[in-house]
Amino acid sequence: MFQIYNTLTRKKEIFKSLKEGEVSIYACGPTVYNMPHIGNYRTFLMTDNLVRTLEYLGYKVKLVMNITDIDDKTIRDSKAVGMSLKDFTDRYTAEFFKGLDMLNIKRASTYPRATENVDGMIELAQKLIDKGLAYEKDGSIYYRISGFPNYGKLSKIDFDNIIIGASVDVDEYDKDNPRDFALLKASTPEEIERGIYYESIWGKIRPGWHIECSVMAMNSFGPTLDIHTGGVDLIFPHHENEIAQSEGATGKPFVYTWVHGEHLIVEGEKMSKSKGNVFTLPEIVRKYGGEVVRFMFLSVHYRKKLDYSDAFAENAKNNYLRLKETLDNLEFALASAEDAAYPEDGEVLKALPEIENHFRGALEDDFNTPKAVTVFRDLSRTINKYLESGKNRQVLEKLHSLYRQFSDVLGLFAEAGKEEIPENVMKLVEEREAARKNKEWAISDALREKIKSLGYIVQDTKEGQNVKKVEY
RNA sequence: GUCAGAAUGGCAGAGUGGCUAUGCCUCCGGCUGCAACCCGGAGAUACGUGAGUUCGAUUCUCACUUCUGACUCCA
Numbered sequence: 001m002f003q004i005y006n007t008l009t010r011k012k013e014i015f016k017s018l019k020e021g022e023v024s025i026y027a028c029g030p031t032v033y034n035m036p037h038i039g040n041y042r043t044f045l046m047t048d049n050l051v052r053t054l055e056y057l058g059y060k061v062k063l064v065m066n067i068t069d070i071d072d073k074t075i076r077d078s079k080a081v082g083m084s085l086k087d088f089t090d091r092y093t094a095e096f097f098k099g100l101d102m103l104n105i106k107r108a109s110t111y112p113r114a115t116e117n118v119d120g121m122i123e124l125a126q127k128l129i130d131k132g133l134a135y136e137k138d139g140s141i142y143y144r145i146s147g148f149p150n151y152g153k154l155s156k157i158d159f160d161n162i163i164i165g166a167s168v169d170v171d172e173y174d175k176d177n178p179r180d181f182a183l184l185k186a187s188t189p190e191e192i193e194r195g196i197y198y199e200s201i202w203g204k205i206r207p208g209w210h211i212e213c214s215v216m217a218m219n220s221f222g223p224t225l226d227i228h229t230g231g232v233d234l235i236f237p238h239h240e241n242e243i244a245q246s247e248g249a250t251g252k253p254f255v256y257t258w259v260h261g262e263h264l265i266v267e268g269e270k271m272s273k274s275k276g277n278v279f280t281l282p283e284i285v286r287k288y289g290g291e292v293v294r295f296m297f298l299s300v301h302y303r304k305k306l307d308y309s310d311a312f313a314e315n316a317k318n319n320y321l322r323l324k325e326t327l328d329n330l331e332f333a334l335a336s337a338e339d340a341a342y343p344e345d346g347e348v349l350k351a352l353p354e355i356e357n358h359f360r361g362a363l364e365d366d367f368n369t370p371k372a373v374t375v376f377r378d379l380s381r382t383i384n385k386y387l388e389s390g391k392n393r394q395v396l397e398k399l400h401s402l403y404r405q406f407s408d409v410l411g412l413f414a415e416a417g418k419e420e421i422p423e424n425v426m427k428l429v430e431e432r433e434a435a436r437k438n439k440e441w442a443i444s445d446a447l448r449e450k451i452k453s454l455g456y457i458v459q460d461t462k463e464g465q466n467v468k469k470v471e472y
Numbered sequence: 473g474u475c476a477g478a479a480u481g482g483c484a485g486a487g488u489g490g491c492u493a494u495g496c497c498u499c500c501g502g503c504u505g506c507a508a509c510c511c512g513g514a515g516a517u518a519c520g521u522g523a524g525u526u527c528g529a530u531u532c533u534c535a536c537u538u539c540u541g542a543c544u545c546c547a
Contacts, residue, residue: 010476028547036547043547073545156475157543209545231547232476238546261547262477265540272546299485305478305540307485311496315484319495325509370486377494384510388503441505448507459508466509 007258028230029065032092046261102290139186155236182208210241337393
């Protein structure tokens with residue numbers, strides 16, 4: 001039974017999908033205006049873990065993630081570098097996808113773009129106007145918050161207690177109520193000159209930010225969906241506004257379960273440009289490798305802050321490599337497995353179902369990946385122990401299949417076993433083999449050093465030399 | 473001010489109403505020609521403070537302190 005924490009109720013709830021066996025998820029994707037940083041990816045990875053967990057538990061998952069390719073920031077920054085909006089956002093969209101691959105994040109079913117859904121936004125705005133929930137002012141369309149009594153149900157913000165001035169731009173005299181937000185914005189002369197506008201009955205407009213998600217989510221799934229994900233900072237106002245737009249227009253519940261990922265901080269502080277502690281994904285991946293970064297994120301629960309530091313990354317790397325080592329050694333052992341039975345076979349096989357139950361239980365509990373990782377480590381130890389002396393083919397295959405199942409759910413070791421050892425290295429290994437046969441230890445050790453300098457490590461086992469690439 | 477979350481050993485970080493993982497680090501033993509990997513063992517006064525519930529709390533409740541975040545573009 002899958003349980004998941006719902007921001008709407010601030011409780012862990014037993015998950016029940018609208019359609020038996022199927023889950024619809026809408027995830028707030030990137031605004032493509034710069035290199036995404038590791039914090040952005042933590043949130044995307046959270047959604048990936050949720051998807052993988054649901055699939056592991058037998059659901060068919062449809063994930064839709066939007067790409068915001070038109071908003072204040074994309075317009076501003078594309079101009080600053082003298083690019084068209086499209087060229088500019090295409091560039092960062094490509095970067096975004098590269099990052100997904102670095103972390104082995106599964107692709108969503110679709111990635112709708114805001115610019116491709118403006119018609120739908122105009123329609124939705126019109127519908128809200130017809131219902132008295134939106135109004136036009138100076139060519140822009142605003143949502144009338146006072147018309148939607150449920151406003152605030154997600155964020156639980158008491159708007160009577162908001163310090164006006166601290167939170168609301170008092171200069172926004174063009175709205176009826178300072179908290180009303182823009183659905184569509186009148187294009188400025190400059191935007192029009194750059195071709196950034198769409199025709200409407202209210203004149204030339206371009207989308208605000210919040211409306212795109214309501215439109216794309218409902219286009220993909222209809223008025224109601226199972227799960228909506230995003231970072232905690234989106235709870236207010238973005239997701240609150242999505243609810244107001246969607247439920248205001250349809251009168252139906254928009255989302256049953258809201259899932260929000262906590263932020264990543266750096267050495268105890270929020271990442272911010274002014275502090276100079278913003279890390280992009282490629283920077284970190286270059287240093288530690290994509291899967292180590294993934295593992296690092298997995299080892300902290302998504303509703304807890306992750307305090308990034310070099311020490312933490314190193315820690316994750318060591319843990320990761322240890323688990324990877326088990327897989328390597330297991331596969332190496334498999335190559336020389338035997339059909340004979342070993343005394344420890346039965347004991348190992350008996351332990352597996354329990355381990356598997358623990359693993360499933362961890363993920364069923366609000367997709368608790370750190371707990372799942374611990375179970376993964378338990379399995380690793382069990383395997384290492386068996387490898388000490390046992391080498392029955394059937395047992396090894398069973399261990400391998402379970403280990404692989406776990407690693408797949410966690411999205412780890414995607415490339416394992418695919419690395420080819422270069423010829424020149426293999427040649428040295430063969431030379432070393434000969435030297436070892438003749439007990440020429442000096443030569444053997446020199447060759448080991450040489451191989452190491454080429455980035456490979458050799459381990460001597462009863463079954464011969466095991467060669468592997470040194471990782472980071 | 474309102475709404476959240478967090479406080480665990482030298483470090484990093486899970487987790488739990490009664491026994492606290494794991495990794496790094498140090499040491500010992502096994503394995504090895506020597507290593508590496510792996511296994512076993514040992515080390516360290518660890519659960520923010522004060523109350524309460526309880527036979528028993530690090531774990532639940534309340535308060536306090538400190539920190540972080542949201543309330544303004546933000547994953």
